[in-house]
Amino acid sequence: MPPPPVPQKHSIVSYKPRPSSRLAPLTPQEIHFYNDPEQSRRGWFSLSKKRKRSLADERDSKRSKDAESIRQHYDARPEVERALRRESPIIGLKNFNNWIKSVLFANFCHPALELSPVVQRPRLGAKKGSTTRGRVLDMGCGKGGDLNKWAKAHISEYVGLDVASVSIEQARQRYESFRGPRFDATFAACDCYSVSISTALDPGRLSTPFDVVSLQFCMHYAFETEERARRMLDNVSRWLRSGGIFVGTIPNSGQLLSRLRGSPNHSFGNSVYNIRTEAPVPSDNELPKFGFRYVFWLKDAVENVPEFLVLWDDFVRLAEEYKLVLKYRKEFHDMFTEFSEHPDFGPLMTRMQVVDAQGDSKMDEEQWEAASEFSLVPTICVQLS
Numbered sequence: 001m002p003p004p005p006v007p008q009k010h011s012i013v014s015y016k017p018r019p020s021s022r023l024a025p026l027t028p029q030e031i032h033f034y035n036d037p038e039q040s041r042r043g044w045f046s047l048s049k050k051r052k053r054s055l056a057d058e059r060d061s062k063r064s065k066d067a068e069s070i071r072q073h074y075d076a077r078p079e080v081e082r083a084l085r086r087e088s089p090i091i092g093l094k095n096f097n098n099w100i101k102s103v104l105f106a107n108f109c110h111p112a113l114e115l116s117p118v119v120q121r122p123r124l125g126a127k128k129g130s131t132t133r134g135r136v137l138d139m140g141c142g143k144g145g146d147l148n149k150w151a152k153a154h155i156s157e158y159v160g161l162d163v164a165s166v167s168i169e170q171a172r173q174r175y176e177s178f179r180g181p182r183f184d185a186t187f188a189a190c191d192c193y194s195v196s197i198s199t200a201l202d203p204g205r206l207s208t209p210f211d212v213v214s215l216q217f218c219m220h221y222a223f224e225t226e227e228r229a230r231r232m233l234d235n236v237s238r239w240l241r242s243g244g245i246f247v248g249t250i251p252n253s254g255q256l257l258s259r260l261r262g263s264p265n266h267s268f269g270n271s272v273y274n275i276r277t278e279a280p281v282p283s284d285n286e287l288p289k290f291g292f293r294y295v296f297w298l299k300d301a302v303e304n305v306p307e308f309l310v311l312w313d314d315f316v317r318l319a320e321e322y323k324l325v326l327k328y329r330k331e332f333h334d335m336f337t338e339f340s341e342h343p344d345f346g347p348l349m350t351r352m353q354v355v356d357a358q359g360d361s362k363m364d365e366e367q368w369e370a371a372s373e374f375s376l377v378p379t380i381c382v383q384l385s
Contacts, residue, residue, distance in 0.1 A: 066293070066306040067163075067191070067228075070221055073305050074142065074164035088300050090272060092354070092362035096371055098145075099354045100332055101216060103339050104247055105149055108328065109136075109212045112245040113153055116211040120156040132156040132183060137210040137239060139192045139232075140218030144171030151182060158185045159205060161197060165189035193221065193228040197235050209241035215248040223308040226290045229318065237322040246324055250310045252331065255372065256294070257281060257309075273298045273370040289314045298370065332371055 088094060113134030120132045134155045138146065141160030150158055162168050172187045190200035198206055213236045222232035236246050259268045260281045267276035274297045281287075292309040296302055316326055330338070339345040349355050353362055363371070 064224060066224060067194070067221070070305055071163045071191075073303060074162075075166040077143075077167070090298070090300050090367055090370075092364070093272070093367040093371055094301075095352050095354045096332075096363060096367075097217075098149075099345075099349055099352050100335055101146065101249075102149055102348060102352070103335060103345050105146075105153060105214075106345075108245050108247055109214070110153055112211045112243070113155060115243070116156075116241075118156050118208060118211070130154070134211040135159075135208060137161070137197075137213045139197070139213060139215050139235065141168075141171055141187070142218075143167045144174040146214070146216065147171070147175055147178075147185075151178065155183045158183050159201065159210075160185065160187045161190045161192055161200065163189070163191045163193075192235050193224075193232045195231070197239065206239060209244065210239055211241060211244045213240050213244070213246045215246075217249050219248040220250045220307050220310045223290050223310050223315075224293075229290060233319060233322040233324065237324055245327075250315075251307070252372070253309050253311055257287075260294070269297070270366040270369060271299070272366040287311070 113136075116134035118133060118135050132154050134153075135157040136150055136155050136159070138150075138158065138160045141147075141162050142164070144160065147158070147160075160168070160171050162171070168187050168189045172185075175182070175185050175187070186201065186205055188200040190197055215232075215236075219232070222229045240246060256275065260266055260275070260277060262268075265276075266278070266280060267274060269275055275294055277294045287309075289311060290308070293306055294309065295304050296307045297304045319326070340349060350357060350359075355361055361368070
């Protein structure tokens with residue numbers, strides 16, 4: 001099935017996102033602390049708990065230069081007010097990606113949540129007789145873009161982790177702005193690819209396994225080294241219940257390699273996105289399983305951030321070592337073909353403004369091409385002994 005028709009050209013609204021939150025400046029007490037040698041010698045006690053934890057994390061971090069630049073990039077991304085998000089020059093692409101995630105969650109995560117032993121009584125403001133069920137671990141929650149999807153799934157508990165501490169604060173603010181009934185939520189800054197998540201969470205939050213672990217558009221960052229990839233998979237499998245669902249999205253490695261090898265300057269893209277490497281792509285026999293680095297740019301989203309190739313067959317074999325068994329894999333375009341005529345997900349495309357009322361795509365050709373670069377969607381069912 002071909003991609004949806006490209007809409008006619010229309011005027012572009014000026015897009016100037018305004019940050020809705022900023023990093024707090026130093027307080028007068030903290031300025032005094034830094035300027036007072038006696039207090040400096042006495043240690044960290046006069047710093048606020050929040051800033052102390054942040055500085056300690058940076059001091060003790062063992063992240064690589066690339067991992068640190070990734071963290072800094074997402075920390076620097078401003079939170080954009082909801083009304084202004086619609087003015088993004090790639091709003092069609094963003095809506096399409098959100099529709100894909102909604103389909104994934106509904107098809108694979110909701111059934112796992114419905115089988116969860118974690119059930120809570122109706123909350124204040126909930127419909128009479130309704131209950132919430134299930135626990136979700138979001139490893140790479142960013143600014144909380146999927147919180148509303150989990151709210152619609154009527155989950156009981158949510159844990160959001162991300163390497164970017166500023167994003168975590170923005171995700172917490174987004175959660176606190178919810179109106180009406182909502183789930184229990186915990187947010188913490190954590191590099192889930194270098195340390196156990198138990199270092200960032202209270203033991204009580206990990207005493208019951210999760211029904212769903214989600215890694216959306218971030219799993220490939222773990223494949224800088226084998227150690228980081230294994231730590232990521234260990235964090236997934238260790239805290240996921242038997243029969244639970246691990247759902248993640250990663251770039252299409254086969255398509256990336258083909259396009260890079262076909263380019264004389266090791267780069268390809270258009271006005272919406274660009275992918276490049278600093279050297280020619282090696283042959284399949286010489287291609288490293290971990291650490292193959294490329295730089296990704298996506299308009300209004302990602303500013304030349306290093307990413308790492310995930311070789312699909314190697315990933316599946318590695319996941320099996322952690323008792324994660326493949327259940328579903330499909331490219332985004334194929335998912336569109338499969339679900340665009342679905343009685344529920346078809347109309348959802350219109351409500352999420354992926355297509356207009358006539359069924360014409362909100363994406364132009366360049367955005368549709370960019371969508372294909374993140375076109376593998378592995379959904380893995382855990383089968384623990």
